[in-house]
Amino acid sequence: MKYDKMKKRFIKFFKRSCKDFQDFKVGAEFEHFIIKKETMEAVNYDDYNGIKKILEDMESKGWIGVFENKNIIGLKKNNKRITLEPGGQFEFSSSPAENIKNLECQYLEFLDDILPICENYGYLLICLGYQPESGINDISWVPKKRYRFMSKYLKNKGEYAHNMMKGTASLQVAIDYKSEKDFKRKMQAAYLLSFLLSSFFDNSPFFEGGIYDKRMLRTKIWENCDDDRCGVIPGVLSDDFGFEQYAEYILNTVPIITLDREGGIRYNIKSLYKLYSPEKWNFKQFYHTFSMVFPDVRAREFIEIRFVDALKYPLNIACVAFIKNIFYNKELLNYVLNDFSEIDEIKLNMLRNKMIKTPKLNFYDNKNIFKEIKKLYNKVVEKAHDHEKKYLKYLEYYIEKEITPRDYILNMLKNNGKKNVMKNISNNNRRINEKS
Numbered sequence: 544m545k546y547d548k549m550k551k552r553f554i555k556f557f558k559r560s561c562k563d564f565q566d567f568k569v570g571a572e573f574e575h576f577i578i579k580k581e582t583m584e585a586v587n588y589d590d591y592n593g594i595k596k597i598l599e600d601m602e603s604k605g606w607i608g609v610f611e612n613k614n615i616i617g618l619k620k621n622n623k624r625i626t627l628e629p630g631g632q633f634e635f636s637s638s639p640a641e642n643i644k645n646l647e648c649q650y651l652e653f654l655d656d657i658l659p660i661c662e663n664y665g666y667l668l669i670c671l672g673y674q675p676e677s678g679i680n681d682i683s684w685v686p687k688k689r690y691r692f693m694s695k696y697l698k699n700k701g702e703y704a705h706n707m708m709k710g711t712a713s714l715q716v717a718i719d720y721k722s723e724k725d726f727k728r729k730m731q732a733a734y735l736l737s738f739l740l741s742s743f744f745d746n747s748p749f750f751e752g753g754i755y756d757k758r759m760l761r762t763k764i765w766e767n768c769d770d771d772r773c774g775v776i777p778g779v780l781s782d783d784f785g786f787e788q789y790a791e792y793i794l795n796t797v798p799i800i801t802l803d804r805e806g807g808i809r810y811n812i813k814s815l816y817k818l819y820s821p822e823k824w825n826f827k828q829f830y831h832t833f834s835m836v837f838p839d840v841r842a843r844e845f846i847e848i849r850f851v852d853a854l855k856y857p858l859n860i861a862c863v864a865f866i867k868n869i870f871y872n873k874e875l876l877n878y879v880l881n882d883f884s885e886i887d888e889i890k891l892n893m894l895r896n897k898m899i900k901t902p903k904l905n906f907y908d909n910k911n912i913f914k915e916i917k918k919l920y921n922k923v924v925e926k927a928h929d930h931e932k933k934y935l936k937y938l939e940y941y942i943e944k945e946i947t948p949r950d951y952i953l954n955m956l957k958n959n960g961k962k963n964v965m966k967n968i969s970n971n972n973r974r975i976n977e978k979s
Contacts, residue, residue, distance in 0.1 A: 546794065546816045552829065553790035557726065560844035562719045568639035569867045570717035570845065571646060573653075574853045575633045575970070576669045577661060583676035583965050587631060587683040592664045594631040594685070597657070601625070604656040614686045623649060629690040630682040630709030633657070633668070639717075643864045643931050650860065658971055667969040670859065672747030672761040672852030672949075674710045675965060679751065682709045689800055692810045696799045700769040707768045711761050712853035714744075716863050717845040718870045723785045726846070728880060729870055730789075733840040734779055735883040736869075737850045738762075738894050739906055743916050743941070744862060746852035746948040754956075758949065761852050763899040765837075772796050772836045774895065779840075780888045789842055798835040802828045846870075854948060856970055861937035868923045868931065875922055883907075904947075913945040 577586045577594065588594040598615045602608055606625065609617035618625040622638030635653045640646035654668075661668050669675065674682070684690055690708065697704035720726040738759075747760035757763075765773050778788050794816040801811045801818060804825055811818055815832055833843040841847040854862055869875045886894070886907060894907055904912045920942055924935055941947065946954070955964045966972060 549794055549816055549819065549824075550787065550790045552824075553793065554786045556829075556844075557723070557786040557789070557842070561721050561723075561725075564721055567719040567721075567871060568641055569643070569646060569863065569871075570637050570639045571650075571859075571863050572634055572636045572713075572715040572717075573650060573670070573859055574628060574712035574714070575635070576671060576674055576712055576853075577631070577633055577666050578669055578675065578677075578965070580665045580667055580966065581962070583667075583962060585631065585674055585677040585682045586664075586666055588627070588685050589683060594627065594633070597633075597660055597664075598625070598627075600660045601656060606656070611687055616685065616687055623653070625653075627685045627687070628708070628712070629685055629687075629694070630674075630679075631685055632712050643860060643867065643934050646863060647857075647860045647934070650856065654856070654970060661971060667965060667971055669965060669969050670712065670714075670746070670853040670855045671749070672711060672713070672745070673706075673750055673755070673764075675749045675961070676752050679706050679710050684709070688808045692800050692808065695810070696797075696812065697769055700771070701767045703764040703767040704769060707764050711764055713761065713849060714851045714854050714859050714862060716848045716851070716866045718848070718867065719845050726842070727785050728876060729846050730776075730784065730840055730842065731780055732870065732876055732879045733846065733848050734775065734891060735879055735886055737839050737891075738898055739912055739915055739919075740866075741850040741852070742898060742904060742906075742912050743947060744851045744854060746854055746952075748949045748952045748956075754953070757900065758904070758947075759899045762850070762895070765839075766895060766899060769837070772838070774838060775888060775891055776838045776840070778888070780886075780891065793832055793836055796836050798832055800831075800835060802831050804828065852948070855968055857934070857937050858948065861934045864927075864931050864934040865920070865923060865938060868927045868935075869919070872923075872926050875919075875926060878919075878922060904945075913942060917942050 578584060579586060586593050595615060598618060601618055606618035606620045608615045609619060616627055624636040626634045628634060637646050637649045694705060720729055741762055742759055745758050747755060749755055750760055776792050778784055795814050797812050798815050801809050803809060806827055839850045841849060848866060851862060906912050906915055920938060924932060927935060952964060952968060
């Protein structure tokens, strides 16, 4: 009885989150590493002029500090947020944007605020899928109780759980849905595209300070983190997938962390449905549970596409534009669902295991990912609004050259030292060039 009541509450939440097409927006979360220019080592939270000091300096630019036990752990300004991942990764979350231009403006305003601070301290703002130099044991934990509990739980669940927490960075895109049918189609299309896009946008050339000689490192790390809450949602590609099945996924997963009614954090290792009485569950407790599952594609009042590595500007904006146009065009969504319809859940998981073990860039049935991306790209450009086509053009270089961002960096390393390459690919450099 309690289980059914809790499930109904989730279903009701999803139904209320449906939006009319004209109200659709796009959001993004951009994760970054802050590293030292001279050594390329990670800047830790408590370092002299470290992450804590950077957050404090950002307050002078109109950002309002968010604190836990007197430690500043984040910032907010209007509907925009800056949060810290467990290893001090700097995440900028946009407010929902009506178009890509608005989202780009938000991101550039963030760069305008943080880059002078980084320059002042001799730091680079880097977008990669994994830390370029520091080993995972040399990166300190951000002082958040949530991360202490997560590290305790996950360390026994997967070989690379702490690498995921402290060493990875991603680009996440949020899209809206208008009905349960639309929710199902977009969730399934996102999973069908997951390995095509994660392999094309692979931006992880380094692991623990050395060159990583395979592909899709961040995917491999997530694959070895926690099978119960990561990767592919069981049943997501089935015909009957919908709000109810996603609710059951959350309810049957151990939340690790729950909130009391006052917002205090507690450590819990029972499945969610065993913990709460729904009539005593306030909204903050309820909403928190969405953040405690980490699949490749996640849902709440929007769908969160989470499988792309962190990307430098302006490639990150191009990626968001690409995804937005696919998921907000009925014809393109149908194309994805039809073209990849042969992939079922078993094949999807086989692809997952195969593609992280080989340096080859082949999709299922030995389809070349660049040819598949090019077909999809051409369809997207054909359907995109003129004001968004300029962003999509940033993808053309990689498609025509048949290289990934990872390949681009490794090619630069052949003729340049690693330190010079890091300076070249940093957002410090991108923003300077953009202004000039």
